[in-house]
Amino acid sequence: MPGREFRSHGRDSKAALFLACLLALIGSHCPAVAQEAKPFYERKTIQFLVSSGPGATTDISARLVARYLGKHIPGNPGIIVQNMPGGGGLVGANYLYNVAKPDGLTILAVSRANYLDQMVGRPEVKADFRKFGWIGSFNKAPMMAACRTDTPYKSIAAIRTAKVPPRFGQSGTGSISYVFGSLIEKILDLRIKECHRDSNPGRDTDLGLERGEVDCRATSDITVIRAPWNLWVKENFVTFVLQQGPEKSALLPPVPTVAELAPPESKPLVKLMDVMLAYTDFDRPYAAPPGVPKERLQILRESFERMLKDTEFAAEAKKLLDWDGTTFLSGEQLQKKIDATVSQPPEVIKRVKDILEES
Numbered sequence: 001m002p003g004r005e006f007r008s009h010g011r012d013s014k015a016a017l018f019l020a021c022l023l024a025l026i027g028s029h030c031p032a033v034a035q036e037a038k039p040f041y042e043r044k045t046i047q048f049l050v051s052s053g054p055g056a057t058t059d060i061s062a063r064l065v066a067r068y069l070g071k072h073i074p075g076n077p078g079i080i081v082q083n084m085p086g087g088g089g090l091v092g093a094n095y096l097y098n099v100a101k102p103d104g105l106t107i108l109a110v111s112r113a114n115y116l117d118q119m120v121g122r123p124e125v126k127a128d129f130r131k132f133g134w135i136g137s138f139n140k141a142p143m144m145a146a147c148r149t150d151t152p153y154k155s156i157a158a159i160r161t162a163k164v165p166p167r168f169g170q171s172g173t174g175s176i177s178y179v180f181g182s183l184i185e186k187i188l189d190l191r192i193k194e195c196h197r198d199s200n201p202g203r204d205t206d207l208g209l210e211r212g213e214v215d216c217r218a219t220s221d222i223t224v225i226r227a228p229w230n231l232w233v234k235e236n237f238v239t240f241v242l243q244q245g246p247e248k249s250a251l252l253p254p255v256p257t258v259a260e261l262a263p264p265e266s267k268p269l270v271k272l273m274d275v276m277l278a279y280t281d282f283d284r285p286y287a288a289p290p291g292v293p294k295e296r297l298q299i300l301r302e303s304f305e306r307m308l309k310d311t312e313f314a315a316e317a318k319k320l321l322d323w324d325g326t327t328f329l330s331g332e333q334l335q336k337k338i339d340a341t342v343s344q345p346p347e348v349i350k351r352v353k354d355i356l357e358e359s
Helices: 002-028 057-072 087-098 115-119 156-161 176-187 203-211 221-225 229-234 264-276 294-308 311-321 331-342 346-356
Strands: 045-050 078-083 106-109 133-138 143-148 167-170 193-196 216-220 238-243 284-288 328-330
Touching: 045 057, 045 087, 057 078, 057 106, 057 284, 057 294, 057 311, 087 106, 115 331, 115 346, 133 294, 133 331, 143 176, 156 238, 167 176, 167 203, 176 193, 176 216, 176 264, 176 346, 203 216, 216 221, 221 229, 221 311, 229 238, 264 346, 284 294, 294 311, 294 328, 294 331, 328 331
Parallel strands: 045 078, 045 106, 167 193, 167 216
Antiparallel strands: 106 284, 133 284, 133 328, 143 216, 143 238
């Protein structure tokens, strides 16, 4: 009947209106609908691994980043720092690649020259550095070499003519000290004795130099602004004999560069330094495990860049690491740099192997 049909439509309309109001009421009290989802990192803790022992420059910079990064990550996670030294940094890299969960909650302060170990196929390398989720890097730190002033090794010429080769302290075949020492040995026709010290890389090598257990050390120029090097410089305990170049470091006295001392026949090896010392362009690199979800890796990358713009962070980085506040690589830039550096043709790999061949 027409009247009954009209009343039925009326009830349906009222029911629909009631249902719509009820859903709206429920939705207004439902966090999943009315509010944005909580940031992934809220109430989470990030494990921040350091591939060196306490007190080394890698450790100092990692703890600096750990103090600031959390406040720039949405959700403000806690960050716990854990040292994982060994193998010139490979213990930490292998752990990140094979053990750490790809959930965005583990970050490694990478030993910057470890990619060379992969390039030359060292069996202890259980990682492909191209597959890490690179977060970013800041600062540049060219290499230098210095010897105790009370030794005969006061210049490269003196080292070359010495009857007994100097003992160079280093912390593993993937360490920056070993790489630079091996390079200058080949390029400048030197004889040096590599002394492996790995119980606490960096700091242990400094102690060895202080005790007279080693004669010389190759390391980054920024090492001179921290103890004990700042005191050694003031007390003339060490003599600087060489710096990487081609630009001369403002932190060092006017000592010669590798290119300035290299004989003509070594010029091709000087060019090879661009590959082997590429790490001086990414002084403080940080990475996540392979397979971290893209959106989480992007959060870490963007947060890292926000941290670098933090004026308090920049001031501390200047004090601790002589960072100029401008030199850095984004995660994307660092990823491309690692890919390009590690992926070399066979003839370049062979030359790198020849230089890094253990004596």
